Amino acid sequence: MRYLSVITIFLVCAVQTIARTPKHPDDIPKKTYYIDDSCDNKKGFPNGWLWTTKNAKAMLARANSDTKADADYHSILERIFQFKFTDDKKEVEGVLNTILGPIEEITVMKDAKDDMKTADVRIFCDNDKIRNEDDPNDKARWVRDDDGVVIDHTNLMVADEDDLCSNPEIGGWNTDTRITWDGSNQGHNPNRAVISLCDRMFEVPEDVSPSRWPLEVTPEIRARDYTGTPIEFFHPLICRIILHELMHALRQKQNGEHDGTFIDDFPKPKDPEESPWKYVLEQKKSECRINADNYAYASLWAMVAGWKWSIVRLTPPDTCSTDGQKQDYIKWAETKIKEGRMKKYQDVTRRNSAPMKSDERRMEQTEASKRIMDFLLDIESKK
Ligand SMILES: [Zn+2]
Secondary structure (H helix, E strand, C coil), X not given: CCCCCCCCCCCCCCCCCXXXXXXXXXXXXXXXXXXXXXXXXXXCHHHHHHHHHHHHHHHHHHHHCECCCCHHHHHHHHHHHCCCCCCCHHHHHHHHHHHHHHXXXXXXXXXXXXXXXXXXXXXXXXXXXXXXXXXXXXXXXXXXXCCCEEEECCCCEEEECCCHHHCCCCCEEEECCCCCCCCCCCCCCCCCEEEEECHHHHCCCCCCCHHHCCCCCCHHHHHCCCCCCEHHHHCCCHHHHHHHHHHHHHCCCECCECCCCCCECCCCCCCCCCCHHHHHHCCCCCCHHHEHHXXXXXXXXXXXXXXXXXXXXXXXXXCCCCHHHHHHHHHHHHHHHHCCEEEECCCCCCCCCCCCCHHHHHHHCCHHHHHHHHHHHHHXXXX
């Protein structure tokens, strides 16, 4: 006798909530980086580099993830880059391709090791020094020329004479001049970008307490209570500055021309008392996706999301029952968001604490979201 068990199969038309299919690593341009020996003895550089790549990976995974599963981070991206995940699908895909392009490139960049000539991005931690020619031991790469310019003999570049690290507002800078003085590249990658990191970004200013000026991401930094702290607390992080500079380096002017993809610096605070986050939010729509600090802050929010911190949620909690309470909450939350205040949410990957409907729960289990969650857990476990 045969017993037939009836298996009921529910075929569910899964609602597609993935805004963008992640690019296969093979389809991402593989750029190379060269880190100069001058960075070897800079305390904080290894931590800065590690967290630059960690934060880029976290930003990518969260931006690509299921809209329902990562609503907190998506709402932050919407504000920084001025779009809505609910906009036309093609349009959203286009915006995400633009903003995630250079971030993806960071995640697959390869070490050029000693092959500096071919490297796409070169990083120097030499405080951008100009050689003192009276000192025979001074091997600084920038040398003054009689024509009022300085020549970088290591990278074969010419710049207007300007010792940028002496400018107190600059932590690091990018040289996008790729013109050699004799017109030949002498075997150098013609698209090289050179990042100069200033000593200043590795030091806590004299008048500031080190506990208020984080340079490295340490276990102590990750464990702190950031309730109500604005995100710009993390502004001094070396990884924030490196990612900012990498944005310029990976989206350079083409042949000196601004082709619309070049990531530049648009208005930023002139006064140290002003909030850089406010400037990130207030960029013109036409410039928010080509402003380096918008990317740097998007990476910082991805970093803290891994520690369960997010921006204050705009959705009123269940404790607000009347319309008046809800409106008051939204008004309060808007102010906190503009100030970039952090709040800890146990379920930082989900915006609603209410139990999800069964179809939403199922969506959470899509292959892509599982893969992304595994990836994020993997990052967490390696911290
Ligand atoms: Zn910049």
